[in-house]
Amino acid sequence: MAKKIIRVDENLSISKYRQIINSVLEAISEERLSIGDQTPSINSICNDFGLSRDTVLSAYNELKARGIISSMPGKGYYVESTNVNLTHKVFVLFDELNAFKEDLYNSFLEELGGRVQVELYFHHFNKKLFENLLTENNGNYTTYVVMPTKFEGIQSTLKNLSGRVIVLDQIPTDFTEDFPAIYQNFEKDTYNALISGKELLSKYKKLIMVYPGGKEPEGQFKGFLKYCHETNTPFELLSDLNGRTISKGEAYIAIWDRDLVWLVKESKGKALELGKDIGIISYNDTALKEVVANGITTISTNFKQMGKSLAELVLSKRTTKVENPSALIIRGSL
DSSP: OHHHHOOOOTTSSSOHHHHHHHHHHHHHHTTSSOTTOBOOOHHHHHHHHTOOHHHHHHHHHHHHHTTSEEEETTTEEEEOOOOTTOOEEEEEEESOOOHHHHHHHHHHHHHHTTSEEEEEEEOTTOHHHHHHHHHHTTTSOSEEEEOOTTOOSOHHHHHTOSSEEEEEEOOOTTOOSOOOEEEOOHHHHHHHHHHHTHHHHTTSSEEEEEOOOTTSOHHHHHHHHHHHHHHTOOEEEESOOTTOOOOTTEEEEESSHHHHHHHHHHHHHTTOOBTTTEEEEEESOOHHHHHGGGOOEEEEEOHHHHHHHHHHHHHHOOOOEEEOOEEEEOOTTO
16 A cells, blocks of 8 residues: 555655655645545555655654644554645644733734744743643644743643744743744833833832732833932832722732732722822733723733744744844823
């Protein structure tokens, strides 16, 4: 059966591994193989063409990673897809889905333009789930895009993946491997954003950051502290707003949207005018923050640009790290 599908010519300059891949793709294009059909076994190809098992297995692993074929333990390999024009099959592992990450993902897909098959997963800030999803899907994709958040001790899991690895959003502090990345520099971005709003912030007596810790990047509070120390700004660093009484002359930086909502409601209840009596800065811009309470000032990266840059990195196969900058978007709340 192998010689009906596979062609390997010793005289060609193309590697035998590549000839096997091209043979399967050609058979699919010519409709000699359809979805569900079994491909020639590794043993039959080895015997018919005198090839090593590693050569054939490497070819089949690439076809598998591209989503063209799939394997059934003890039975062999079968055609999974007839879309032979797709050269990439990308595994995307997000921490969670929210409005701004949806913008990132949609921008990523739009920029890819259907040239790549993408499958999206979530780890919900669970390290065990993160590692299990990657281990279970090892070998099934050509590229792995991961949001590792603040997980430590995961480099070995990423290094063991058979495809290319791209880190997205946060780079864990213990990383020594030089993975390609599209990332945010939270400390620098927070500091620079506050510097750019220094004149507006100067009308308030105290600057207060509500930093809940946990999954949130430490660079956020580090940039905040750097700004306050350098500008001699009176400040507080809170983990939550439980029992807090807001006062005129305070400016708040709320990382979580639920804290933002509480601050807006409390300000209204105390007849404190946003942008005059009390200031509010939120993280991560959304369309809703443009219109709520005469507009909420935000520190935010451009998530659509992040998605576009990610697509360019996937398609180009460059190994660079690309910093996606943030900015202070000034609205009525400051």
